[in-house]
Amino acid sequence: MSTAIVRTAAELADLPDDVLRARVGGKAAGLIRLLRHRCDVPPFFVIDANAFLSDGSLGVRGELEVARALEELGNGPWAVRSSAVAEDGERASFAGQLESVLGAEDLSAVLAAIRVCRMSGESERVRAYRALHGIDAGEVAVVVQRMVDATAAGVVFSATPEAPEHVLVSATWGLGEGVVQGS
Secondary structure (H helix, E strand, C coil): CCCCCEEEHHHHCCCCHHHHHHHHHHHHHHHHHHHHCCCCCCCEEEECHHHCCCCCCCHHHHHHHHHHHHHHHCCCCEEEEEEECCCCCCCCCCCCCCCEEEEECCHHHHHHHHHHHHHHHHCHHHHHHHHHHCCCCCCEEEEEEECCCCCEEEEEECCCCCCCCCCEEEEEECCCHHHHCCC
């Protein structure tokens, strides 16, 4: 694979699931799996978990790649979403733990949101969540995706850590931000 910082869905589609999750985290890997099954997924690109500088930024090269990728996605607004390598596993989901920024309207807002999402993996609440569930610290990739003006949104857990035989559906009118934040 090239040394690109920004990865398109097409570049990631053929990676084995374990390699995919290690590079771009659980949320991005889930989006790729949906695309493989021909589900309708809003266009997106991913910033590799290992592409970030120590301060959570992407440097000049990374910012240029993001600008080009945004042009390919088309006009905003965009959703910027964290995608942790340890996310959506068998023991824990990380639901509501990591940051998402919805409605970013321009390049500077997207770049700021990317940093917020990346650095959310270092927050006190995420460290506590990892400790509670015995999960090693992991890297956080970031997904940038076209926003959908949702009438309703939700989250479906095909199994929960507490009751693996149960399916849990949580939904709300409008954007699903309150669902994933647990409010």
